Amino acid sequence: MSEGVGLLLGCDFSSAPTRKKPIVLALGSSSGGRVQLSKLQQVDSLDGFEAWLQQPAGWIGAFDFPFGLPRELVLHLGxxxxxxxxxxxxxxxxxxxxxxTFAAFCDARPVGGxxxxxATDxxxxxxxxxxxxxxxxxxxLHAGVPRLLAAGVYLPGLHEGDHTRVALEGYPGLLAREILGQRSYKSDDKAKQTPERLIARKDLITALEHGQTRLKLRLKLTHAQRDRLVDDASGDSLDxxxxxxxxxxxxxRHAQGVSCYGLPADVDPLEGWIITA
Known part of the structure; x- marks a missing residue:
């Protein structure tokens, strides 16, 4: 892979990927507060995802699936x-x-809880x-984490591995809500792929390009990339x-010498933490 050790990765994950609903990887790099998207790659199987992870190239990635379970649940189940x-x-x-197992746990608890x-939720x-x-x-979680472990990657705060391939738990909704509030920007349902959601995607992309989030990073896109993000009404590419x-x-954060890539120092080593939360 030509992207090299400076490669950054954002992953919109599916536990049952297909050609119609693939895993989407956003590959890029960052310099001087500008994040350049180099390409969007689609992976239509879990085996393909695992094969991608096992390539001998360095990256730091944020993956949109949970890396841990609630401590309360784990203790209750023994x-x-x-x-x-x-x-x-x-x-x-x-x-x-x-x-x-989880349904039985929920059924035994009161409405609303x-x-x-x-802790990160x-x-x-x-x-x-x-x-x-x-x-x-x-x-x-069930489909994603075992494949990260099989690929031998490093999960800061949770598990040692190859420090040239760093996997962090991401969550696109956290950043999207900072910009859009409660406005929806995506749907897998064709009937819900409305003009309002199209406008929301455009607003979201514009805010990212102008660095209008607390991350203080500016997204750099080509016109074709911008069009692709706008046109993907499922929101998977944008996620x-x-x-x-x-x-x-x-x-x-890591380049500035902040430990654990900016994760809080007191992260529960059973639960994990969503980066930037």
Whole structure:
């Protein structure tokens, strides 16, 4: 891969990728507060995703799936209390096992407090990582994290690995909400791919290009890239680029000597943390 060690990666993930709904990788680089998108790459299988991760090239990536489960949930279920052992146990379950176990946990709890949350969910505004529908982030964790581990990458705060390939948990919704508030910019449902959402995507991209977020980074796009991000009404390409911006922020923190790529010092080593939250 020609991008080299300075490569940045933003990943919009799917736990069941297909040609119609692939995993989208936004590849780029950052210099002087400007983040250049070099290309968008689509991966239509989990095997293809794992093969990409295993390439011998350096990168810092932000991946849009949870890297951990709520401590409260893990303790209640009596699952392993160390992250590597917990992930090995979790990888060994089927999706049906996960759904039935988590549904039983939720059914036994009061309305309004069905799910257990990680400490990062509140600041990030993220769905609980034990959710199995809308979005099925529990299945995304199940499909994604074991492949990061199999590829031998480094997960700061959670797991040692190859320090030239750095995987961080990203969340595009965190950055999008900072710009758009509650305005929606995407939908997989054709009927909901409205002019309002198109305008929201344009506004979101313009704000990123002008550096109008607390990350203080400016996105650099070609006209063709901008058109592609606007035209992808699913928002998958734009979500990958939002994760790319989070990876660039982490790279900048690391270059400034901030430990753990800008993750908080007191991150729960079982739960993990969403970068920039």
């Amino acid at each position: 699952w392993p209390g160390g992250w590597p052992a917990l992930m090995a146990h979790y990888a060994g379950l089927s999706r049906a096992d996960i759904r039935s 069905k799910f257990a949350h990680r 509140g600041p990030a505004g993220a769905s609980p990582s034990m959710k199995w529908v809308n979005p099925p982030v529990a299945y995304m 990958a680029v939002l994760c790319l911006m989070q990876a660039a922020w982490a790279q900048e």
